[in-house]
Amino acid sequence: MGDGFRDLDGLDRLVHEPARLVIMALLSPAESADFLYLLRQSGLTKGNLSSHLGKLEQAGYVEIRKGYNGKVPHTEIRLSDAGRTAYKRYRAQMKRAVERLPE
Amino acid sequence: MEGDLGRVVAEADRRFWREWYRDGLPEIFLGLFSLAAGAFLTAGTRFRWVFAIVPLLFLVGSTSRLPNLFFAAKARISDPRTGFVRPRQPDWLLRGRNRIAFVVAAGIAANLIRVVGPRVADRLDDAVPWLAWFWPALLTVPGALMSFAMWRQYGSRRFLWIGVVALVGALWGPLMQWPATDAIALALIAQGVAMLASGGITLRSFLRSHPRPVET
Numbered sequence: 175m176g177d178g179f180r181d182l183d184g185l186d187r188l189v190h191e192p193a194r195l196v197i198m199a200l201l202s203p204a205e206s207a208d209f210l211y212l213l214r215q216s217g218l219t220k221g222n223l224s225s226h227l228g229k230l231e232q233a234g235y236v237e238i239r240k241g242y243n244g245k246v247p248h249t250e251i252r253l254s255d256a257g258r259t260a261y262k263r264y265r266a267q268m269k270r271a272v273e274r275l276p277e
Numbered sequence: 278m279e280g281d282l283g284r285v286v287a288e289a290d291r292r293f294w295r296e297w298y299r300d301g302l303p304e305i306f307l308g309l310f311s312l313a314a315g316a317f318l319t320a321g322t323r324f325r326w327v328f329a330i331v332p333l334l335f336l337v338g339s340t341s342r343l344p345n346l347f348f349a350a351k352a353r354i355s356d357p358r359t360g361f362v363r364p365r366q367p368d369w370l371l372r373g374r375n376r377i378a379f380v381v382a383a384g385i386a387a388n389l390i391r392v393v394g395p396r397v398a399d400r401l402d403d404a405v406p407w408l409a410w411f412w413p414a415l416l417t418v419p420g421a422l423m424s425f426a427m428w429r430q431y432g433s434r435r436f437l438w439i440g441v442v443a444l445v446g447a448l449w450g451p452l453m454q455w456p457a458t459d460a461i462a463l464a465l466i467a468q469g470v471a472m473l474a475s476g477g478i479t480l481r482s483f484l485r486s487h488p489r490p491v492e493t
Binding site for chain 2: 204
């Protein structure tokens, strides 16, 4: 296997899924965001977004805090330190892999 | 694939800040701050103590209160419409002591400029006459340039117009050979008015295009 292909083989599959990559990209410049923000920005359905957030939370890549703003339920989502590291690592690996892939 | 990845990442960052500025609230608050700072500088020179203490108090008070008011406005006006999001702050700014030190340093620098500036201008007048009048522009033009940079970065034309008005305000005083304090005051007021106008128009447009969702 060429170097480029080897790099692709080592990619984090959790981050590599397009919907989850978009979620992590949307969260990366933010301190935190809520479900509505991610829903509007990602274009995913509610069910889809919930499902992918669940997987990211299970892996420890996002932290989800549920509370209230007055009487209105409020869910705050942020990338964990592990999530930021995974996202940065994915970006670096992807960049390296693409540079080494044959044209 | 690299292009797509680059687009996802670069677009996410740019998209975040475009959304952040979409409601016009950052401009409104910055405009108020700029206007207030310019208004202070136009106070009569008989109140010399005002120039020594009040700008410092204003800076300290506004940098601790203004962010809270700003985020409260975001929570009330924008978050119900577009969702809640907050930008990451640099780690150094998160520590309270660093914030206070930063504000105090800015206040001291502002007062030093006010005291030392005219003396420097007198000395420069002999050596480089045009610079004696022009040095205030060195302080105020960067604000206009930042607006131009934001126009280039986020593609929103209103930052271009803010930059143009701010640049005219920054250069007018020096070109007319106004005293430095008046020149800087005009630049701040021009920038403040431009930001308030732009922010107000943007907020009105935002409220029309983003109706508050009906609670179920």
